[in-house]
Amino acid sequence: MRLEPREEVPLSLSVGAPLLAILGALVLCALPLAVAGAPVLEAYGLMLRGALGSRFALTETLARAAPLILTGLAAALAFRAKLWNIGGEGQLYLGAVAAVVVGSTAWAASPYVMIPAVMLAGFAAGALLLLIPTLLKTRLGVDEVVTTLLLNFVVLLFVSLLVEGPLQDPMSMGWPQSEPIVEEATLPRLIARTRVHLGLVIALVAAALAWLLVARTRWGFEIRAVGANPSAARFAGMSTQAVLLRVAILSGGLAGLAGVGEVAGVRGYLTTDLSPGYGYSGIVVAMLAQLNPLGVVAAALFVAVIFVGADSMGRALGVSSYIADLIVATSLLTMLLATLWLRYRVRWK
Amino acid sequence: MKVDDVPATARSPVLRLTGITKRFGDLLANESIDLELARGEILALLGENGAGKTTLMNIIFGHYTADEGKVEVSDPSGVLQPLPPGNPDAALSAGVGMVHQHFTLADNLSAFDNLVLGTESLWRPWQNLRGAQARAQELMSNSGLTVDLAKPVSSLSVGERQRVEILKALYRGARILILDEPTAVLTPQETESLFATLRRLAADGLAVVFISHKLHEVLSISDRIAILRGGKIVATQPTAETNREYLAETMVGKTIPEPVREPQSPGLPILQLRNVAVEAEPGRTPLRDLSLTLRAHEILGIAGVSGNGQTAFSNLLSGLARHHHGKVELFGKPLANSTPARMVRQGVGRIPEDRHHDGVVGEMTVWETVMLEDYYRAPYQRFGLLQRDAARQRAEAVIRNYEVRCPGPDAVTKLLSGGNIQKLILGRVLDREPGLILANQPTRGLDIGAVTYVHEQLLAARKRGAGIILISEDLDELLTLSDRIAVLYRGRLSEPQRVEEVTIRGLGLMMAGQGFEETAHAA
Known part of the structure; x- marks a missing residue:
């Protein structure tokens, strides 16, 4: 078997390959499903219905997708510049902390003041958190994979300290949770009696802007150049350090916004289980999307469908909801194979 | 048959x-x-x-x-x-033994380890140590290929590494x-010995x-x-x-006629270096006490074995490094706080030594490659947005004027051949009509057609009035193009000589260090 590079990729293939990859992942995951004792076809049917089959299911999926789009964009932008930001989870939590600090007292009467302030605070907090490892990287050459990853745990412990200390709600009867976000700072629901909130619109706008940034602007040009060949970028006159710092602000800020959405749009107060790993899932979303900001939207929806669907299927059939992680992980692997297939033709000898 | x-x-x-x-x-x-x-x-x-x-x-x-x-x-x-x-x-x-153009040695291992790697058992590499050493010694004395086998490959010169490669093939019974x-990486003397x-x-x-x-x-x-x-x-x-x-x-x-260097009378000084010293990255040769004057309508050839300060010299002129001693005057003005972008804006055209590594971003399209040094300037950028039409038009002009063979401005740069990538870089640089051109190994790895083309373009730039610093390991190229030639050896530059006064043999001796000891004592 040999791989030969393709000169051009037919459209049918570039659309078909990712779909085949997802199908392949579902086929592969049939085995563990069967081992868990579930009827495979029925399980997948329940999953689909649980994620898309009703108005409630659909809105639940959209609510799940919103933070995933933001953390996915955070990872995609950073990875484009080869800034390996694994700290989306920590940036998300710090964004949520900032939202609570700014948004748990009604210091302004208008939501038109409070909501932008809460979002700005969350963005800034996430950005600041990623600036630390990025500066350590550009100044001292410290590996950002290690620092961003480990900061996640530092931040989570910090949040734990806050919700059991200075930020704890006196009315919580001792539960580790913060004071609630005030009405004026709460992100409005887009659809009544569901969990779809303004954060979804913000995520979609962010994706469109991120695409515009990467594909059409001078800054995006620098990001792509620095990411693909830093030494040519430097030779051409770009400052790799400035580019990385700019990317860090955007990436950390977007992850911070995801935290704002969760605390001010869904939960209403801060706890240590605010995020079921959205920061980490964002990395998977970005990889599935091949770092394309518009692809991030599709990939986030896919991951949300799997998570919401698997939850509902698991409840119905008594299968552990870890099956969702398994399906997402398997599709990441099959997607990698599919991208290889898009770039190379397989020749059998 | x-x-x-x-x-x-x-x-x-x-x-x-x-x-x-x-x-x-x-x-x-x-x-x-x-x-x-x-x-x-x-x-x-x-x-x-x-x-x-x-x-x-x-x-x-x-x-x-x-x-x-x-x-x-x-x-x-x-x-x-x-x-x-x-x-x-x-x-x-x-x-069958093969010595590739790009060596396939493990830099962190000793020459001896590289010899036996793949031949002797990895399971118990010490098993046959003495026999292996004896065989390696015997091979060296029979072939005349001598290398200090105990040294790590990273500390060996290019010529010595090649000897290790050949020994490796012989050790396997080729x-x-x-x-x-x-010979692409060897001095004339090393080539003779090979x-x-x-x-x-x-x-x-x-x-x-x-x-x-x-x-x-x-x-x-x-x-x-x-x-x-x-x-x-x-x-x-x-x-x-x-x-x-x-x-x-x-x-x-x-038949491809080699371009002829017409006589030109040199013009005003373009670049003047007086006792310039430049620090280098660890492991690279710094520049010491370098002086030269380059005038308009002149090509100054820099000969030398690679690793003798060429990188520091080209970094200085491309804006990647700054001098910490001496004086540099560019177009009559002292050079201070230079950056690559400032050098480009001041009219320096830079053709990098490694076109794939420094010259282009392979994943980008041809039009993006063409504006890589100007992307932030009008007309390629307005209000932060890239002006794709303007960039495409310029790319089309470069493709046309510099005979770049490619499907068009939207082709992916890395799919072009080395010669066409070099023409693209040449077009990007020369299109701006720079007053000073740094051409570092501009024809390395190109075929005769492309080499001739690059030579013609450099000579055309010289005729137009540019001053050109040509760093090359190809002595034929230096002798064809240069008006004057100087030799870099261990970070110092010899007095430039008129090309009519130098010989290949003389250059080879200077590249090996002859003539540099005396100047050291005199200085």
């Missing part, structure tokens, strides 16, 4: 290729190639880049499988045996040695395939020359019966 067609030297072939054909998609890389190599023969395989030399050798070595045809190698008793295709292990054990462009070694090894029975596109080397080392063009062998001749003009014409398929 009739018996009387067989050249006298090929009476007992150790290697025979019959009807080798290899396709890559629509491209016919090798077309029904027949070739024989005799024991003790040095066969030169001459051809331009893309002629199919490396493909052919990779087929012999088992990296590629031929679509048609067969490879036979003689066993120790002299009987030809077919070589199983696509199997480098089989090629190795049949006695009876056929394939050398892919072995040739002496090859002659000695051939006299002991080693069969050598010498791949090159340098005519004078091919003429001086080989017994027989096979010329590849467009994937086919277009001529095979005993070296004694051929000459340079014939080889050049046959290799290219047409």
Whole structure:
């Protein structure tokens, strides 16, 4: 078997390959499903219905997708510049902390003041958190994979300290949770009696802007150049350090916004289980999307469908909801194979 | 094949290729190639880049499988045996050794470890240590290839690394040695010593395939020359019966006149360096006490073995490094706080040494590559948005004016050939009509057509009034293009001499350090 590079990729293939990859992942995951004792076809049917089959299911999926789009964009932008930001989870939590600090007292009467302030605070907090490892990287050459990853745990412990200390709600009867976000700072629901909130619109706008940034602007040009060949970028006159710092602000800020959405749009107060790993899932979303900001939207929806669907299927059939992680992980692997297939033709000898 | 067609030297072939054909998609890389190599023969395989030399050798070595045809190698008793295709292990054990253009040594291991790597058991590498050392010593004294085996490869010079590569092949019992462009990285003296070694090894029975596109080397080392063009062998001749003009014409398929450097009277000073010192990255040679004056309408050639300060020198002129001592004047103004972007804006055109590494972002399109140094300036950028139409138009002009062969401005840069990438960089740089041009190894790895084109363009820029610093390891190139030549040795620059006053031999001696000791005492 040999791989030969393709000169051009037919459209049918570039659309078909990712779909085949997802199908392949579902086929592969049939085995563990069967081992868990579930009827495979029925399980997948329940999953689909649980994620898309009703108005409630659909809105639940959209609510799940919103933070995933933001953390996915955070990872995609950073990875484009080869800034390996694994700290989306920590940036998300710090964004949520900032939202609570700014948004748990009604210091302004208008939501038109409070909501932008809460979002700005969350963005800034996430950005600041990623600036630390990025500066350590550009100044001292410290590996950002290690620092961003480990900061996640530092931040989570910090949040734990806050919700059991200075930020704890006196009315919580001792539960580790913060004071609630005030009405004026709460992100409005887009659809009544569901969990779809303004954060979804913000995520979609962010994706469109991120695409515009990467594909059409001078800054995006620098990001792509620095990411693909830093030494040519430097030779051409770009400052790799400035580019990385700019990317860090955007990436950390977007992850911070995801935290704002969760605390001010869904939960209403801060706890240590605010995020079921959205920061980490964002990395998977970005990889599935091949770092394309518009692809991030599709990939986030896919991951949300799997998570919401698997939850509902698991409840119905008594299968552990870890099956969702398994399906997402398997599709990441099959997607990698599919991208290889898009770039190379397989020749059998 | 009739018996009387067989050249006298090929009476007992150790290697025979019959009807080798290899396709890559629509491209016919090798077309029904027949070739024989005799024991003790040095066969030169001459051809331009893309002629199919490396493909052919990779087929012999088992990296590629031929679509048609067969490879036979003689066993120790002299009987030809077919070589199983696509199997480098089989090629190795049949006695085929290959020295690649880019060395395949583990830099962090010692020369000795590199020799035995892959031959001796990895499970218990010390098992046969003494025997292996004795064999390595014996090989060195028999072949005349001497290297300090205890040293790590990273501390060896390029010439020494090549010796390790050859020793490695011999250690594995190679009876056929394939050398892919072995002289590209060597000084004239090192080349001479390599040739002496090859002659000695051939006299002991080693069969050598010498791949090159340098005519004078091919003429001086080989017994027989096979010329590849467009994937086919277009001529095979005993070296004694051929000459340079014939080889050049046959290799290219047409006559390409080498551009002529017309006499020009130098103009105003463009670049003046006075006692300049530049720090270098760890492991690189810093510049010390460097002085020169470059005038308009002048090409100043910088000769020297690579690693003698060329990188620091080119970093200074491209804005990547700053001098910490001495004075630099560019267009009559002192140079301070230079950055790559500032150098470009002040009218310095920079052709980097490693075009893939520093010159282009391979993943980007051709139009993006063309505006890589101007993306932040009008008309390529407005309100932060890239002006794609303006950039495409300029790319189209560069493609047209600099004969870049590519599908168009939207082609992906890394899919272009090396020559076309270099033309793209040349176009990007020269299109701005820079007053100072830094050309660092501008023709390395290019075929004759592209080399001639680059030379013509540099001479045209000189005629227009540019001053050009030409850093090159190719002495022919330096002698053809330069008005004056200076030699870099261990970070110091010799007094530039008029090209009419220098000889290849003299340059070679200076590149090896002659003449630099006295100046050190005098200074």
